[in-house]
Amino acid sequence: MSDALAIAGHALREAVRRRVLLVVAILTAAFLGLYALAAFEAFDSLERTSAGGFVPIDERALAGGTLLGLAMFVALFLGVVLAVFLTLGAVRGDAERGLLQPLVVRPVGRTTLLIGRLLAASAVCAPYVVIVFLVAVLITQAAGDFTPASLVVPAAGLALGVVTVVAISLLGSTVLGTTANGIAIFMVFATGLAAGLLGQIGEALDVDGLTTASSIISWIVPFEALYQNGLHALTADIGGAAGVIVQLGPFGGASNVGAAIWPWAVAWSAAVLALAALAFRHRDL
Amino acid sequence: MTAALSARGLSKRYGKTTALDAVDLEVAAGELVGLLGPNGAGKSTLVKIACGLVRPTGGEASVGGATAGSRAARASTGYLAELFRFPGWARAEEVLALHQRLARSDGGAAEREELLARVGLSDEGGRRVETMSKGMQQRLGIAQALVGSPRLVLLDEPTSALDPGGRRTVRDLLVGLRDQGVGVLLNSHLLSEIELVCDRVLIIDGGRVVTEGRPEDLTAPGGVEVETSDGVRRLPDARREDVPGIVRELVAGGAEVYGVRVVSGTLEDAYLAAVVGRDG
Numbered sequence: 001m002s003d004a005l006a007i008a009g010h011a012l013r014e015a016v017r018r019r020v021l022l023v024v025a026i027l028t029a030a031f032l033g034l035y036a037l038a039a040f041e042a043f044d045s046l047e048r049t050s051a052g053g054f055v056p057i058d059e060r061a062l063a064g065g066t067l068l069g070l071a072m073f074v075a076l077f078l079g080v081v082l083a084v085f086l087t088l089g090a091v092r093g094d095a096e097r098g099l100l101q102p103l104v105v106r107p108v109g110r111t112t113l114l115i116g117r118l119l120a121a122s123a124v125c126a127p128y129v130v131i132v133f134l135v136a137v138l139i140t141q142a143a144g145d146f147t148p149a150s151l152v153v154p155a156a157g158l159a160l161g162v163v164t165v166v167a168i169s170l171l172g173s174t175v176l177g178t179t180a181n182g183i184a185i186f187m188v189f190a191t192g193l194a195a196g197l198l199g200q201i202g203e204a205l206d207v208d209g210l211t212t213a214s215s216i217i218s219w220i221v222p223f224e225a226l227y228q229n230g231l232h233a234l235t236a237d238i239g240g241a242a243g244v245i246v247q248l249g250p251f252g253g254a255s256n257v258g259a260a261i262w263p264w265a266v267a268w269s270a271a272v273l274a275l276a277a278l279a280f281r282h283r284d285l
Numbered sequence: 286m287t288a289a290l291s292a293r294g295l296s297k298r299y300g301k302t303t304a305l306d307a308v309d310l311e312v313a314a315g316e317l318v319g320l321l322g323p324n325g326a327g328k329s330t331l332v333k334i335a336c337g338l339v340r341p342t343g344g345e346a347s348v349g350g351a352t353a354g355s356r357a358a359r360a361s362t363g364y365l366a367e368l369f370r371f372p373g374w375a376r377a378e379e380v381l382a383l384h385q386r387l388a389r390s391d392g393g394a395a396e397r398e399e400l401l402a403r404v405g406l407s408d409e410g411g412r413r414v415e416t417m418s419k420g421m422q423q424r425l426g427i428a429q430a431l432v433g434s435p436r437l438v439l440l441d442e443p444t445s446a447l448d449p450g451g452r453r454t455v456r457d458l459l460v461g462l463r464d465q466g467v468g469v470l471l472n473s474h475l476l477s478e479i480e481l482v483c484d485r486v487l488i489i490d491g492g493r494v495v496t497e498g499r500p501e502d503l504t505a506p507g508g509v510e511v512e513t514s515d516g517v518r519r520l521p522d523a524r525r526e527d528v529p530g531i532v533r534e535l536v537a538g539g540a541e542v543y544g545v546r547v548v549s550g551t552l553e554d555a556y557l558a559a560v561v562g563r564d565g
Contacts, residue, residue: 006386017374098370102429105336106387107360285338 003108007116008123015086015124024082028132031074036139039067043144057241064146065235065246069254071136072154072234076227079129079162084185086121087169090114091276093178095285104285111277114170118273121166126159133158149237154230160265161223165189167269168221171276174283191217192224199228200253218257222265228255287350289314289437289468290335294344297330297492304330306492307344312468314436317459319479319500320472321556322489328472329367331489332439335470336364348437360389363435365426367442367472373415377406377425380414381432388433400428403461405454419446427455431462438462441472456482480552488559496559503555507548514541 015021042063091114094100104110133155140146148154168188172181195217202210218224231254235246246254290312297305305327312318320328333339334346337354346353349361371380381397390396401410404424414422423446430438444452452475459482462469473479479486480500487497496503508521509528513535523531525547532542 003387006383010383013379014372014374098366098368099372101338101366102364102369102371102384102426103387104338105359105362105364106384107356107389108387109356282340284340285333 003112004116004119007103007108007113008120011086011117011120012123015120020082020085021124024078024128028078028128031078032132032135032139035067035071035074035136036143039139039143042067043146046144057245058238059242060144060146061235061238062242062245064140064144064148065238065242067140068136068146068148068154068234069231069246071133071140072158072227072230075129075132075136075158076161076223078132079125079158080165080185080189080223082128083121083125083162083165084169084182086124087117087166088173088181088185089178090117090170090173091280091283092173092176093181095283096177101285110280114273114277114280117170118163118166121169122163125162125166129158129162130155148234150233153233156262157226157230157233160262160269161226164221164223164226164265164269164272167272167276171272171279174276174279188221189223192221192227195221196224196228196253199255203253214253215255215257218255219261219264222261222268225255225257225261226265228253229257229261232256286314288312288347289316290346290348290353290439290470292331292335292344292346292353295331295334295341295346296343297327297334297339298342303492305334305341308489308492308494310487310494312437312470314468315463315466316485317463317469317471317483319483319486320470320489321474321476321479321486321552323560326489327492328489329441330492332364332441332470332472335437336362336439360433361436363430363432363438365423365430365440365443367445369426371414371422371425371429374413376411376413377401377417377428378410380425380429384429384432388435390433392433396432400431401425403431403458404428405451420448420451423447424451424454427458436467438467438469439472440469442474443471444473444475444478452478476552476556486552488556490560496555500552501549504552505550505554505558507550510546510548511535511542512544512546514543 046059046063091100103113134151137148137151165185169181169185172184176184195214198210199214202214218228235243235254238246288311290310292308292310295305295308308331310331320331322328330339334341335348335353337359340354348358351357378397381400385392385396397410401407404427406421406424406428409421414425417425423443427440427443430440444455447455456478459469459471471479471483483500485497486500486503488495506524508519509523509531511518511520511531520531528545528547532545535542
C-alpha cells in the first residue's frame with residue numbers, strides 16, 4: 001500500500017505542478033459564477049412573474065430542481081474530463097514517452113502502479129465533483145431558498161461515478177494510445193448519456209423497449225445509473241406537475257435504480273481495474 | 286558465486302520477427318560486460334528482458350539467482366533505458382527521492398547527495414528536469430539507476446547525449462562500480478567506450494551472439510613497426526614476443542633503432558569483421 005501511495009503522491013504532485021488543478025479551479029469558478037447568475041436571475045424572474053398571478057405548478061421547485069439537475073450534469077461532465085485527462089496516458093502513453101519504464105523496473109508491482117494512479121485520480125476527481133455540486137446547492141439555496149430532497153445520494157453518486165470513469169480510462173490506457181483512449185472514454189461517456197436520454201423518451205412515450213434498453217446500458221456503464229439515481233434523489237420530494245417535469249429533466253431522466261447500484265459500481269470498478277492490471281501485466285514495454 | 290546476470294537460451298519473438306535467438310550470457314559480480322551490435326540486433330531487447338520490461342518467449346534469465354523480472358530481481362537491479370524521461374516538473378532531488386522510496390532505499394539525503402556528486406550534478410539537486418540539458422538528464426538517469434546500491438546495473442546507451450567530459454565521468458563511475466563488486470551490462474554504440482572500460486564484450490547480430498571475449502582477445506594483432514635510421518619498417522606477421530629478437534638483429538646489422546611499436550587491431554575492426562563480414 002505504501003508503494004501505491006508513493007505513486008499516488010507522485011501523480012498528485014504532477015497534477016499540482018503542471019497547474020492542472022489551477023486551471024480546473026479557475027474554470028470551475030467561472031462555471032459557478034455563471035450558475036449563480038442564472039440561479040439568481042431565474043428566482044428573481046419567478047418572483048416578478050408570480051406576483052398576483054395564478055401558478056398552476058410549483059415554479060420554485062421546478063426552477064430549483066432543474067438548476068440543480070444542470071449542476072449535477074456539469075459537475076459530472078467536468079469530473080469526467082478531469083478524470084480522463086489525469087489518466088488517459090497512464091500506461092501506453094507514459095510508456096511511449098519513456099516515463100513509465102524507470103518506475104516499472106522498481107520492485108513495485110504493475111498492479112500497485114495502477115492502484116496508485118486510481119487513488120490519485122480519484123482523490124482529485126471525487127472531492128471535486130462533490131464540492132462543485134455542494135457549492136451549486138448553496139448557491140441555489142441562497143438564490144431561491146430551494147433545498148434538494150437529498151444531498152448525500154447525488155453527491156456520493158457523482159463521486160462514485162467519476163471513480164468508475166477513472167477505472168475505464170486506466171483500462172483503456174493499457175491498450176490504447178493517449179489520443180485514442182481519450183476519444184474512446186468520451187464515446188463511452190456519451191453512450192451513457194444517450195442511454196439516459198433514450199430512457200426519458202421511452203418514459204415520455206411509454207415505450208417499454210426504450211426504457212429497458214436505457215436501464216441495461218446505464219448498469220453497464222454505472223456512472224449513468226448513479227447519475228440517474230442522484231437526479232431522482234435530488235428531486236424526490238417535488239410533487240405534482242413540477243415533479244413530473246423535473247423527473248424527466250432536460251439533463252437525462254431521473255430514476256430510482258435501487259440500492260444495489262452502490263455495491264455494483266464498486267465491484268464493477270474493481271473488476272475493470274483487475275482487467276487493466278491483467279492487460280498491463282502481459283504488456284511488453 | 287551467483288552471477289549478477291545469467292541468461293540461458295534466451296529468445297524473444299515479436300510475431301514473425303525474432304529479436305533474440307537462444308542467447309547465452311553471464312555477467313559476474315564486479316564484471317563490466319559490453320554489448321555491441323547494429324541497430325535492431327536485439328541488444329535493447331536483451332537488456333529489457335533482464336530488467337523485466339519484456340517477457341522472453343524462450344529460455345530463462347536470472348538476476349542474482351532470482352528470475353529476471355521478479356520482485357526480488359528488480360530489487361537488486363538498476364536500469365537506465367535508452368529512451369527515458371523524467372517528469373519535467375520534478376526536481377532532480379525529487380526524482381531520486383521517489384526512486385529511493387520505490388527501491389526501498391533508506392539512504393536518504395546522503396545517498397541522493399552522493400549520487401548527484403558521482404554523476405557531476407552536485408549543485409543541481411534543486412533544478413527542475415525541464416530546465417536541464419539532455420546530457421544533464423542522462424546523468425540524472427544514471428544516478429537514478431544507482432539508487433539503492435543495486436548488484437546489477439543495466440545501462441542502455443548511457444553516454445549517447447554526453448560530451449567528452451561527461452563520458453569520462455561515466456567511465457570513472459563504471460570502473461568504481463566494478464571495484465564495488467557490481468555487475469554492469471553496458472549497451473553502447475560507442476566502441477571506444479566499450480573498449481576502454483569493459484572486461485568482456487558480446488557482439489550480437491540478428492538476435493544471436495556472433496562473437497564474445499575480452500577486448501584484447503577480440504582485437505587481432507597487427508604486427509610490429511620499427512623506426513630505424515633507414516626509416517619505418519613494418520613487420521606484419523611479427524608479435525610482441527618477437528620484438529627483442531628483431532631489435533637485436535637490426536642492431537647487429539648496423540641499423541640504429543629509435544622506436545618500436547606493437548600494432549594491434551581495434552575493437553572497431555573486430556566488430557566490423559564480426560558484423561559486416563557476416564552480413565557481407
